[in-house]
Amino acid sequence: MKSISAAFAAALAALAVVVSSTPAQAHGGAAAGVGAVGVIGGVAHPLLGLDHLTLLLAVGAAAAAISWQLLVWAFAGALAGAAIGATGGVIPGAEGLAALAISVVGLLLLSAGKVAKGGTGRLGGVVVAAALAIHAMLHGLEAPQDSSTWFWWGGALVSSACICGGAALLFKQLPAPWIKGLALAFVLIGAVLAVGSLAPLAAAAGA
Secondary structure (H helix, E strand, O other): OHHHHHHHHHHHHHHHHHHHOOOOOOOHHHHOOOOOOHHHHHHHHHHHOHHHHHHHHHHHHHHHHOOOHHHHHHHHHHHHHHHHHHOOOOOOOHHHHHHHHHHHHHHHHHOHHHHHHHOOHHHHHHHHHHHHHHHHHHHHHHOOOOOOHHHHHHHHHHHHHHHHHHHHHHHOOOOHHHHHHHHHHHHHHHHHHHHHHHHHHHHHHHO
16 A cells, blocks of 8 residues: 555656646646636636645645644635735745645645644644635736636635535545655645746746
């Protein structure tokens, strides 16, 4: 079983390397206008960016392994980040932080047993809420700036909630070694995407 989970983690990490080698891998779909308006655009958006989708899957896995309350923290963080993003708020290096947030949730998942037994669920909740807030804030840079924006945001939030909840139900059925493999994969994927986010900055500095 350990060899299977390790292979699964390696496969996911390899996928991250391949996808991150393509231009605009994180948010290209929305930026290019693919399904960028209305409810349908909002529903599709979390599926178009590898970083957004991976974080939602990681949060679902953490909820399954630690506590379902993490889904409540995730929703609260998403609402807070959406409010900041909708008003144009952004923090420096947000793309890199969004990628690193995946790794942090992966590390949280790796320590799932200690978190559950140690009664530090609130700390885990804060970690998850902060991770979702950063990603939701980035949505503010990608959401349509017209009369359809609220429909877009509603679709994105509903879609994100469904992905997190569905992932939690799915991962709850997996044995512990698979969860460990997933956690390692999330850590690696976040690290790869974080390094990838530095490429545009390095190119700009060398220009």
